[in-house]
């Protein structure tokens with residue numbers, strides 16, 4: 103081990119995803135203001151993913167050639183850095199209905215429900231295959247306990263985070279949106295978006311760095327028929343009035359390039375090929391891969407760092423004159439080494455043990471690295487697994503691994519009476535924000551409504567399944583439909599396919615957790631995440647609500663009749679049977695609840711070390727030279743997709759670390 | 766079909782058959798660049814002898830149907846044939862999705878199967894050229910992007 107007095111680096115970051123990349127970039131830029139130039143190492147478990155256009159194309163090709171086009175299909179993992187895959191999700195009950203553990207994938211799922219989301223373990227992390235929705239949280243989302251008696255409050259409020267949201271939107275991700283088309287159920291929307299920076303303001307209103315991505319034809323169709331309708335949902339308390347929700351289709355801010363709103367803003371194109379990906383051109387494959395990188399991914403930020411601050415010094419460069427970043431892939435952090443504090447001295451991290459693997463037949467090698475400050479940014483589940491496998495590091499609160507959350511998705515789908523041009527454009531361009539906040543939150547979780555542009559791709563694997571339904575074959579082996587009739591019928595059906603995702607807010611529960619178990623390790627000997635997961639009654643109570651809201655909306659759009667494939671007529675095709683791994687039964691009705699990929703909780707932030715793992719700067723209460731960054735720090739998750747908020751938090755953490763390293 | 770002086774080649778028959786199976790004309794099929802590949806795929810999946818038989822029956826049926834214009838012979842002798850029906854089902858899916866779906870167990874019980882007859886995507890190009898996207902008035906997900914903002918425009922279909 104190195105001499106602790108002269109550590110190998112100023113900062114070691116575990117994980118080359120957006121969280122790690124943002125912390126690194128921020129530390130470098132903020133420290134430079136004080137003429138300090140840190141040396142940073144980013145340890146990445148997965149392979150170094152494409153940093154040039156031609157290499158990136160091979161991932162696009164892998165996606166085209168994949169049999170099942172799921173989020174991780176372009177990104178193959180090695181057995182030394184395995185990753186979860188939605189194809190591994192199984193029912194956690196045997197044929198007699200008894201609980202069963204499922205461990206054929208990377209996750210060990212103990213249930214009672216399978217955790218339905220995945221992430222990517224490759225350089226760039228999960229932003230390689232995210233959708234790119236970048237909504238801010240609402241002010242009330244930070245005060246769930248005070249306002250609604252649910253969950254916990256955050257140690258910071260919306261106003262504290264607001265300037266960081268702005269930086270995340272402008273300086274990191276590059277968000278396209280228009281505040282004029284945001285219709286949130288809050289008072290003072292103007293104030294919510296107001297910026298103190300005149301450069302980010304036009305006519306007194308906040309502007310995003312890029313103009314909104316146009317709403318799809320489907321969104322416009324929806325607005326024509328459903329805008330201004332009222333959805334009425336029953337109150338849980340008998341005798342109390344119903345809740346009424348005014349529907350307004352709202353264009354969604356997204357991490358996708360469009361036209362800059364100011365002359366100053368520089369669009370960031372593809373990593374290694376800035377001419378590509380200047381604008382979203384409608385490839386319609388944001389999940390699992392944007393062929394041109396018009397959608398933000400963390401490779402863009404990492405690439406900038408590698409190019410601007412290479413670790414190797416040039417011939418006449420002196421150490422200490424500029425920041426230096428080393429990215430080391432195929433390096434899996436195995437242990438956070440830490441010393442217990444004596445009475446006068448606080449405990450601290452003393453080093454990181456990691457393994458490098460080579461994929462060429464040679465065995466892995468083991469290493470230790472030291473730094474002044476350490477950051478875990480390996481995503482919520484990996485951060486928790488790593489801490490728990492490190493002799494329960496940073497866990498005096500017993501909250502590490504707990505409060506795991508996602509946005510449980512209730513999908514509903516139907517066939518519209520008219521051609522709305524499905525299967526065109528980004529995955530989603532609009533939503534309905536009305537259910538995101540309101541007095542009902544003391545009894546029902548809030549939810550966000552995401553309107554999908556890709557027909558029945560998500561719930562039914564269309565267009566594949568549609569072709570198979572129409573062509574037939576099966577037992578008698580004869581084609582039912584072929585030739586012009588087939589072509590015509592597909593043209594009548596596919597562009598009318600419609601689906602909605604009702605994304606419920608999950609509340610934090612200590613029993614929903616990640617643990618480790620020596621029986622379950624991967625090829626490198628690293629612990630695999632063992633997951634226990636369920637939905638509270640608070641979440642479940644929103645399932646009939648969302649289903650009822652869907653019925654009213656579908657009726658307005660002309661899809662009242664209940665229908666089932668393989669016959670195709672206008673109507674509501676939503677169905678849930680108990681045999682699916684995602685089945686949840688509540689009050690006698692079965693629903694399917696899918697994962698949204700929003701892996702949140704496991705190292706919650708708070709002011710009290712007894713009940714939280716990190717403080718509001720994501721610093722470990724127990725080990726002060728350790729920061730645990732990412733969606734895992736979020737105490738509650740509201741209804742916005744979490745990455746923008748996580749990026750805002752990472753910026754704040756970066757500022758804090760820069761301040762400290764500059765001392 | 767070939768001209769009157771020389772009989773059509775097997776690949777020409779395959780193309781003519783594909784036109785009838787898919788509802789896309791020869792120019793559209795040629796435009797995909799997949800005719801050669803899919804012809805080879807057919808030979809690999811059912812063997813050259815059986816493919817020869819299929820194309821012989823198809824050719825006769827197509828010739829007969831030229832008079833009646835109702836496609837009855839093709840339906841009777843190929844589509845509804847227990848021997849060739851399952852093969853053309855896979856061929857239609859192949860053209861539409863760029864994806865080979867294996868022949869049914871019942872078919873294999875009678876005719877056996879080749880080692881290649883497993884579910885797979887033929888190639889990246891085959892995926893992108895799947896006819897289903899054209900039929901839907903769309904474009905393959907992850908390919909042939911229609912351009913910024915095109916999704917805001919009213920949809921249009923190329924009707925057959």
Ligand SMILES: Cc1cc2nc3c(=O)[nH]c(=O)nc-3n(C[C@H](O)[C@H](O)[C@H](O)COP(=O)(O)OP(=O)(O)OC[C@H]3O[C@@H](n4cnc5c(N)ncnc54)[C@H](O)[C@@H]3O)c2cc1C
Nearest residue numbers: 117119120121147223227228233234235435481699743745
């Ligand atoms: C299908 C899908 C769609 C999504 N859509 C959206 C969306 O629209 N909007 C939104 O806000 N969010 C979305 N998300 C969530 C979003 O992708 C994540 O919140 C975000 O990418 C997390 O970033 P991260 O840097 O914390 O973690 P990650 O991106 O997971 O990066 C962690 C990195 O750490 C590495 N690592 C892991 N373990 C180790 C180890 N032991 N040693 C070294 N390195 C390690 C990993 O390989 C990885 O590169 C989506 C997710 C999915 C799955």
Ligand code: SF4
Nearest residue numbers: 382383385386388392
């Ligand atoms: S629609 Fe296409 S170009 Fe736009 S972000 Fe998605 S994949 Fe990229």
